[in-house]
Amino acid sequence: MSDELLFMDETEDEVVGERSNWKVLIVDDEPEVHAVTKLALSDFVFQDKGIEFISAYSGAEAKEIFLTHNDIAIVLLDVVMETDDAGLQVAEFIRNDANNHFTRIILRTGQPGQAPERDVIINYDINDYKSKTELTAQKLFTVVIATLRSYRDIIVIEENRQGLEKIIAASADLFSIHSLENFIDGIVQQLSSLIGGTQDAAYITSAVAGPRPIDNEESSQFYIFSGKGDFANHEGQTLDAVLDGEQLASCNKALEDQDIVYQDEYLVAYCNSKTLNGSLLYLSGLPRKLTPTDKHLLQIFSQNVQIAFDNVLLTKDIEDTQREIVERLGQALERQMGGGKHIQRMTMICELLGREYGLEKEEINILKLAIPLHDVGKLKIPEAILLKPGQLNDEEKEVVRHHTEFGYQLLKDSRRPIIQAAAKMARDHHEHWDGNGYPQGLKGDEISIFSRITALADVFDALQARRCYKDAWPMEKVLENIQAQRGKQFEPKLVDILLDNKDKLEAIAVAYPDDLAIQQDGDGHDSP
Known part of the structure; x- marks a missing residue:
């Protein structure tokens, strides 16, 4: 291969690397294999993402790379390099030492008899086995597409699993909170875990904290119950006194539709309640564009938030009732x-x-x-x-x-x-x-x-x-x-x-x- 071709490949790597791409690791001791693979996949795009190539020329170098990169989608792995089984040792390292079960391993060999396909597939946790002679440009393209689909689905399943764990942890933490003062802190902390943090947050409800004379009906007005950031100094104020314009319209739409309203920099989530007129969770300063998984988790979280809030209100009401009964008895004793x-x-x-x-x-x-x-x-x-x-x-x-x-x-x-x-x-x-x-x-x-x-x-x-x-x-x-x-x-x-x-x-x-x-x-x- 010419030096010019190799130079052009490196330039292409730099351009593609600036985007959010699929990482593909090429492990082979022959530089020509790296150059040909990059050339064959130079215009590759899958789900609006190209490929970011990473090269390793020995098994030892490949192991080092896996210690610093945990998001490699595919590794095209040669069997025979510095030793006859160097590639197989890398496959073992990926699964066992690096504890990486997501990267798809495609074993490529120029000497199929040295590592028989049947034995390798049975004894090693790899995902495909190809002879270098059969991997034409088209077949390589097909293999990479199929393997990326598999990797994508595995990552989605893993994200959903992690999201479920976060929801369970968030629910447990929220249900353990019995202080109204700590409630919004718990919400913001858990949301930071779910979507990466927010700047400002407010919990908006029709539940009015404080004494309610027996002849007063429950208010249907919504108030800033608790807040963080820009909302910290607005607790107890009505919703329309704090928000206006598009933000207030989004809150009203969330109440009307009983759903979550997403905007570029903020969201308003409706939280259903059996005892109240519902509540709103307002978040601004979102750290990134929310994915469908984020939105699904927020949908679940917003309902758990309301259940937890109802639980906090019930606990507070019981404690306030106990306190008032005891205090009134003590006051009656003092009067006597x-x-x-x-x-x-x-x-x-x-x-x-x-x-x-x-x-x-x-x-x-x-x-x-x-x-x-x-x-x-x-x-x-x-x-x-x-x-x-x-x-x-x-x-x-x-x-x-x-x-x-x-x-x-x-x-x-x-x-x-x-x-x-x-x-x-x-x-x-x-x-x-x-x-x-x-x-x-x-x-x-x-x-x-x-x-x-x-x-x-x-x-x-x-x-x-x-x-x-x-x-x-x-x-x-x-x-x-x-x-x-x-x-x-x-x-x-x-x-x-x-x-x-x-x-x-x-x-x-x-x-x-x-x-x-x-x-x-x-x-x-x-x-x-």
């Missing part, structure tokens, strides 16, 4: 004992102590929900004792002490984690770290962490607030008293946390003051 903001302050103080102590978020949520019930046993204490001005006598103190057991008996039979926690807190919040408390004389870690936190918060708030039997103590005196009980009544670590956060505690007292009537009347006695 004279009122005040003791429960609100206790909740804030316990949350601060629990967070600084290192409790998990779920534990802190249980603690906050259970706090309003820590004194529920006082419902069985006569009001004459609870609201008695001045100090109690010994007999009255003993009556008050029984509120711990009353509260425990009232709550202990529940199987709900929040009520179980509240039962222990009701019974044990007068236990002391050194074992000198009541009703059981528990000591140290025998007392649950919830009860230890409640005990400290309860005494701290009782001392700094005015009660019917005492005036409010100045903060300095309160902290001195708490410090004096470090390692006695209270766990040392919790006392240190409280003292380190005295400014935050004072801010809580200022933010939740007792009203004027409470300042005059005080609230109920608590046993020391």
Whole structure:
């Protein structure tokens, strides 16, 4: 072959390589075979893609190439090169060492008797076996077309398999999210995995977060529920206040058709719901043109998103219901004992102590929900004792002490984690770290962490607030008293946390003051 022909082939390689082409690796120790193969397929086009040729002149060189290229469609592989079985070793390497089961291997040999076709086909994972003498230009063209079709179909199947795995993983992640705040983060993260990322995202729904009075009907207006990027500062605003023109028209079309509307740089996906009027998932800044596989995955994902969102709303509604019932019961208890903001302050103080102590978020949520019930046993204490001005006598103190057991008996039979926690807190919040408390004389870690936190918060708030039997103590005196009980009544670590956060505690007292009537009347006695 002439140098001119070889030069022209290299120039053609550079031009074709600029496009998105099928990669074909030629492995042969004869340069003429490379030149003839490239010439025979120089004008080859399949599905609007040409061929990008890669050349290797030995089995060892071919192995190196497969370590850096994982998207080779076809390898035209000579059998005899530096050794009599070099090509067969490359075939073994591709399938076993490189773990590549997608590349189609066409074995070409000039010495068929050296590697009999029957034995090779049976013993090696190759896709075709050809003698160099029978591969005319037309036959080579036919073989490459047929092999590329096979490779294309295998890649489509693999992409669908990977897409299915991503959908399953995305669904699992979304269904594990129980926080509305984390919901849109989960969506964007999973979509980045599916289609390569987006710049801006918004979840648009007719579900209005917040209180709904019983005489208000559910709104049919759509709101930006949560957003990222350009939508981050528009949460809670109506759809038509944030989008206009073509974008708003696309949203309305997605709602009307209950389908996905695709545009060049954004898409709007309708998400069907059994409980709402449906929702929209708006994505802009798409990284590339979406393929049919991308669109199919998005269709599935958009439906899973809505199911997950409905699940989040249901979980939130249940938690809000539990919280409201407990809070209203706690407020009713406070009103019976004279009122005040003791429960609100206790909740804030316990949350601060629990967070600084290192409790998990779920534990802190249980603690906050259970706090309003820590004194529920006082419902069985006569009001004459609870609201008695001045100090109690010994007999009255003993009556008050029984509120711990009353509260425990009232709550202990529940199987709900929040009520179980509240039962222990009701019974044990007068236990002391050194074992000198009541009703059981528990000591140290025998007392649950919830009860230890409640005990400290309860005494701290009782001392700094005015009660019917005492005036409010100045903060300095309160902290001195708490410090004096470090390692006695209270766990040392919790006392240190409280003292380190005295400014935050004072801010809580200022933010939740007792009203004027409470300042005059005080609230109920608590046993020391």
